[in-house]
Amino acid sequence: MYQLIDPILVAVLLLNFAALGASQLRTVIHAIALQGVLLGVLVVVAHNEFTIWAVLMACAAITLKGIFIPRLLFHAIREVSIRREVEPIIGFIASLLLGGLGTALAVLFSNTLPIAQEHVGSLIVPAALSTTLTGFLILTTRVKAITQVVGYLVLENGIFIFGMLLVEAMPFLVEIGVLLDLFVAIFVMGIIINRISREFSTVSTRNLSSLKE
Amino acid sequence: MVWLLVLIPLLLAVAAVLIPSGRLRPWLVPFGGLIQVVLVVFAISSENVSGFQGWLLLDPLGKLVLLFISVLFFICSLYVPGYLSLRAERPTRLFCACLLSMLGMMTLMTLSHHLGLMWVAMEATTLASAPLLLFNSSTRSLEATWKYLLIGSVGIALALLGSFFLAYASLYEGLESTLQFDDLIKLAPHLSKPWLHAAFVLLLVGYGTKMGLAPMHTWKPDAYGEAPGLVGALLAGGVTSCAFLAILRFYSLCVASGEAAFAREIFIFSGILSMVVAAVFMIRQRDFKRMLAYSSVEHMGILVLGIGVGGLATYGALLHLLTNGLTKGVLFLSAGNIHRAFGSKLTDDVRGAIRRVPMSGALFLAGFLAITGSPPFGPFISEFTILNGAIGSGKFVVAALFLLLLAIVFVGMGSTVLRVTQGTPSTPATATDFRESPRFVIPILLFLGMSLLLGLYIPPQLESLLKNAALFVENGV
Amino acid sequence: MLISQIIVHVVLLLVMPPLLLGVIGKTKALFGGRVGPPLFQAFFDLIKLFQKGSVISSTTTWVFRAGPVVGLATAILAGLFIPFGGHASPVSFSGDLILFAYLFALGRFFTASAALDTGSAFEGMGAAREVTFSCLAEPALFFGFLVLAKLSGSLSLTAMLDGPMPNSWGAAGASLVLVAASLFIVLLVENSRIPFDDPNTHLELTMIHEVMVLDHSGPALGMILYGAAMKLFVMCALLLRIVAPFDSGNIWVDWGIFAVGMLALAMVIGVVESIMARFKLTFVPTFLVAACLLSAFGIILLLR
Numbered sequence: 001m002y003q004l005i006d007p008i009l010v011a012v013l014l015l016n017f018a019a020l021g022a023s024q025l026r027t028v029i030h031a032i033a034l035q036g037v038l039l040g041v042l043v044v045v046a047h048n049e050f051t052i053w054a055v056l057m058a059c060a061a062i063t064l065k066g067i068f069i070p071r072l073l074f075h076a077i078r079e080v081s082i083r084r085e086v087e088p089i090i091g092f093i094a095s096l097l098l099g100g101l102g103t104a105l106a107v108l109f110s111n112t113l114p115i116a117q118e119h120v121g122s123l124i125v126p127a128a129l130s131t132t133l134t135g136f137l138i139l140t141t142r143v144k145a146i147t148q149v150v151g152y153l154v155l156e157n158g159i160f161i162f163g164m165l166l167v168e169a170m171p172f173l174v175e176i177g178v179l180l181d182l183f184v185a186i187f188v189m190g191i192i193i194n195r196i197s198r199e200f201s202t203v204s205t206r207n208l209s210s211l212k213e
Numbered sequence: 214m215v216w217l218l219v220l221i222p223l224l225l226a227v228a229a230v231l232i233p234s235g236r237l238r239p240w241l242v243p244f245g246g247l248i249q250v251v252l253v254v255f256a257i258s259s260e261n262v263s264g265f266q267g268w269l270l271l272d273p274l275g276k277l278v279l280l281f282i283s284v285l286f287f288i289c290s291l292y293v294p295g296y297l298s299l300r301a302e303r304p305t306r307l308f309c310a311c312l313l314s315m316l317g318m319m320t321l322m323t324l325s326h327h328l329g330l331m332w333v334a335m336e337a338t339t340l341a342s343a344p345l346l347l348f349n350s351s352t353r354s355l356e357a358t359w360k361y362l363l364i365g366s367v368g369i370a371l372a373l374l375g376s377f378f379l380a381y382a383s384l385y386e387g388l389e390s391t392l393q394f395d396d397l398i399k400l401a402p403h404l405s406k407p408w409l410h411a412a413f414v415l416l417l418v419g420y421g422t423k424m425g426l427a428p429m430h431t432w433k434p435d436a437y438g439e440a441p442g443l444v445g446a447l448l449a450g451g452v453t454s455c456a457f458l459a460i461l462r463f464y465s466l467c468v469a470s471g472e473a474a475f476a477r478e479i480f481i482f483s484g485i486l487s488m489v490v491a492a493v494f495m496i497r498q499r500d501f502k503r504m505l506a507y508s509s510v511e512h513m514g515i516l517v518l519g520i521g522v523g524g525l526a527t528y529g530a531l532l533h534l535l536t537n538g539l540t541k542g543v544l545f546l547s548a549g550n551i552h553r554a555f556g557s558k559l560t561d562d563v564r565g566a567i568r569r570v571p572m573s574g575a576l577f578l579a580g581f582l583a584i585t586g587s588p589p590f591g592p593f594i595s596e597f598t599i600l601n602g603a604i605g606s607g608k609f610v611v612a613a614l615f616l617l618l619l620a621i622v623f624v625g626m627g628s629t630v631l632r633v634t635q636g637t638p639s640t641p642a643t644a645t646d647f648r649e650s651p652r653f654v655i656p657i658l659l660f661l662g663m664s665l666l667l668g669l670y671i672p673p674q675l676e677s678l679l680k681n682a683a684l685f686v687e688n689g690v
Numbered sequence: 691m692l693i694s695q696i697i698v699h700v701v702l703l704l705v706m707p708p709l710l711l712g713v714i715g716k717t718k719a720l721f722g723g724r725v726g727p728p729l730f731q732a733f734f735d736l737i738k739l740f741q742k743g744s745v746i747s748s749t750t751t752w753v754f755r756a757g758p759v760v761g762l763a764t765a766i767l768a769g770l771f772i773p774f775g776g777h778a779s780p781v782s783f784s785g786d787l788i789l790f791a792y793l794f795a796l797g798r799f800f801t802a803s804a805a806l807d808t809g810s811a812f813e814g815m816g817a818a819r820e821v822t823f824s825c826l827a828e829p830a831l832f833f834g835f836l837v838l839a840k841l842s843g844s845l846s847l848t849a850m851l852d853g854p855m856p857n858s859w860g861a862a863g864a865s866l867v868l869v870a871a872s873l874f875i876v877l878l879v880e881n882s883r884i885p886f887d888d889p890n891t892h893l894e895l896t897m898i899h900e901v902m903v904l905d906h907s908g909p910a911l912g913m914i915l916y917g918a919a920m921k922l923f924v925m926c927a928l929l930l931r932i933v934a935p936f937d938s939g940n941i942w943v944d945w946g947i948f949a950v951g952m953l954a955l956a957m958v959i960g961v962v963e964s965i966m967a968r969f970k971l972t973f974v975p976t977f978l979v980a981a982c983l984l985s986a987f988g989i990i991l992l993l994r
Contacts, residue, residue, distance in 0.1 A: 010864050093979045100983040107990050113407050116385045159374045166380050185366050
């Protein structure tokens with residue numbers, strides 16, 4: 001089952017590009033949801049055998065990253081009546097090119113890191129690094145608070161992918177801890193997005209610029 | 214026994230949510246602080262405090278930081294009932310619960326000897342402090358909270374990636390992969406070097422974000438500027454110390470694996486950088502609470518600089534952790550009082566604080582003198598020790614830069630503080646009829662007294678704690 | 691190479707392109723619930739146009755008249771380099787893929803120059819759009835070629851597409867999927883199909899390719915239509931070999947498979963055109979950059 005990892009990771013990377021290039025908020029969230037589901041599948045595949053923990057972890061990841069958080073985001077869009085466009089600071093083409101550059105750099109950098117025998121040739125390290133970079137890119141180049149949450153989510157996904165190298169080493173408690181933490185962070189961010197929209201009647205971080213030197 | 218230290222504040226937080234009386238609730242916080250101090254003193258004096266198969270362990274470094282945090286929290290908590298009685302219009306339930314759970318999480322942070330657990334505790338501290346920043350519920354505090362939460366979460370996420378790298382560094386060498394700190398120290402000499410280096414950089418960036426090292430400090434002026442003074446004191450003294458503790462743990466790991474030189478260079482660089490950034494932004498700063506935030510950035514820089522210099526300076530840095538935290542308590546609380554009296558925190562509106570609120574104004578001035586390293590206060594001793602260490606180890610350029618930056622900061626901070634405290638009192642439109650009563654002043658006096666005490670005399674028990682902690686940092690055992 | 695093979699190749703190249711247009715048209719009509727023009731309508735159009743006389747504006751120079759001729763000639767030449775199905779192409783040498791790409795560029799250069807030669811601002815706008823988009827499509831095409839060249843270890847189109855293609859799928863399936871997706875986008879853009887451009891549109895502000903040829907009439911217009919159809923045919927042949935690298939062993943059966951495959955591909959294009967709306971003009975560059983990234987990513991996967 002181990003050879004299924006790479007195709008899944010290729011799909012995850014393509015979804016990064018989709019999230020970078022899409023102009024509709026809904027498309028972006030759909031891409032992230034699909035990425036979350038793929039990561040859940042990845043957990044089972046990376047465990048290499050059907051243990052009860054692996055399946056539980058996968059279910060938790062899919063429920064959280066694939067269903068719950070996207071629903072929360074959709075809910076926020078509907079309730080707060082956020083406009084449906086993404087509003088990037090730099091253009092979509094520039095974001096895509098930067099994303100491509102980031103992926104290339106991630107591959108180059110991961111080639112300089114030594115990889116354990118059983119992971120040689122696997123895409124896990126470059127995929128993790130480039131997903132993390134994509135998350136950064138979305139975080140820093142999008143205006144809306146909700147897209148910044150999406151960027152944070154992608155960043156966490158990248159870290160989650162790297163965690164796949166350690167599935168045997170990481171105790172169950174920590175894996176769940178990571179997911180729970182993500183959940184709480186997104187939840188708190190959701191509450192604040194709601195507050196921001198109530199105060200400013202829009203959820204653009206352009207309004208959040210009264211504090212500066 | 215060890216889990217009680219974490220559990221009791223959390224239980225009290227639950228109690229704060231459940232208790233119906235708004236008059237009684239604020240008193241839960243000093244009550245919790247007192248229990249914590251007693252428990253911590255008991256724990257420090259007992260021999261072996263550990264639990265959960267080594268996931269929780271009170272080591273010498275943890276003892277020092279835990280003691281400091283519980284004392285800091287207790288003194289801050291004395292300020293809570295008075296503060297909340299002034300802000301009767303705001304709901305206190307969440308505020309008290311968050312304060313107490315923050316205490317629990319900071320305690321967990323000092324106890325945890327597992328990278329994953331430590332990470333969860335750090336993130337939980339961030340989340341618990343977010344509602345505290347939002348307490349004023351203005352658009353500006355909303356903005357500050359959003360930045361704090363987002364930047365903090367991203368930084369912490371990078372720290373998680375760094376922890377994973379560290380685990381992989383042992384896995385790669387065919388060793389048993391672990392995130393448990395003591396096992397990692399044992400394996401340290403065999404860890405894969407490239408992974409260790411990458412992990413260290415990520416962890417420094419991650420926990421450095423929480424600590425507020427430049428250039429990851431951007432949330433700090435906003436958060437400290439908008440937070441209530443008491444929350445600012447807790448963040449600047451408590452949360453940053455926790456993050457610093459985490460960085461120290463990774464440093465001892467580097468030492469154990471023979472990579473101390475690599476880590477020290479990075480420490481010295483980021484320390485100087487933080488001091489430079491802080492000095493630049495402190496000159497002509499019009500907002501005195503933001504000025505305190507930049508002062509915090511500066512002192513975080515001094516802390517890592519001290520560790521980077523090593524030897525005697527390590528001891529100095531640990532002492533500075535205490536003296537800076539206590540003096541920051543003086544500054545934040547007195548600044549909070551001045552802010553309340555004038556209804557503004559801009560030097561354009563606030564003049565003559567010494568006449569308007571005599572105690573707070575004088576304490577603010579004294580706190581300024583203390584934090585910039587004037588004798589006989591504690592920061593003078595600790596900064597002098599660091600300088601001594603730098604010159605003793607032949608790092609003359611570092612020592613010269615350190616002195617130069619301290620001088621710039623003194624001048625920059627002084628012009629703002631003197632404008633606020635001296636002169637004829639201004640009466641901006643926002644001024645309130647705030648009266649200084651003892652409960653707003655006693656905590657500040659306590660802070661200043663302890664800062665002064667550390668400058669004149671360090672009790673032998675504390676001295677041995679400090680020495681053990683410094684040894685622990687340098688050797689990892 | 692057998693002379694008979696060359697003859698079949700050339701005959702297919704000359705005869706089949708208008709048929710593809712017919713298949714696309716029929717598919718779209720079917721989706722629209724119409725009968726649609728006959729399958730051979732493109733042939734009738736061409737015959738009609740070649741019998742007509744033409745009006746040439748007095749302000750134009752020889753560039754205007756050269757445009758359609760060069761466009762058609764480059765398309766035919768490019769068609770000689772691409773292997774059809776599993777068969778070797780009539781002309782092939784190492785590095786011919788660069789000539790192949792730049793033959794199209796040459797044709798585009800002359801079409802755009804002819805449009806500029808009319809002196810109409812409107813046609814100039816079309817020319818500007820055409821060259822902008824194709825300068826984004828070109829890297830995508832080359833990145834795709836790079837993947838194929840790396841897989842086959844050769845720089846000639848015949849060697850790249852003929853022999854190793856069936857085996858490559860096992861070795862680097864992910865890369866090939868990405869390249870195929872990227873080439874499909876390039877194919878749609880280069881041949882001004884929906885969702886990037888509409889060959890039937892006459893709305894002034896939205897069209898790209900059609901606007902450039904408004905001043906041409908009679909045989910010149912016929913040559914442009916014929917050349918465009920041939921370009922579509924050649925690019926379809928390239929894509930078809932990547933997505934369906936089947937070899938039966940019998941030469942003549944292979945030719946049959948090729949012809950059927952081409953018609954099927956034309957139907958796919960027809961379906962895409964029927965179910966998709968035209969993108970906003972500003973999105974086209976985004977998709978082209980995405981196509982570049984897809985092929986570039988294919989290379990990364992391959993080189994890793």
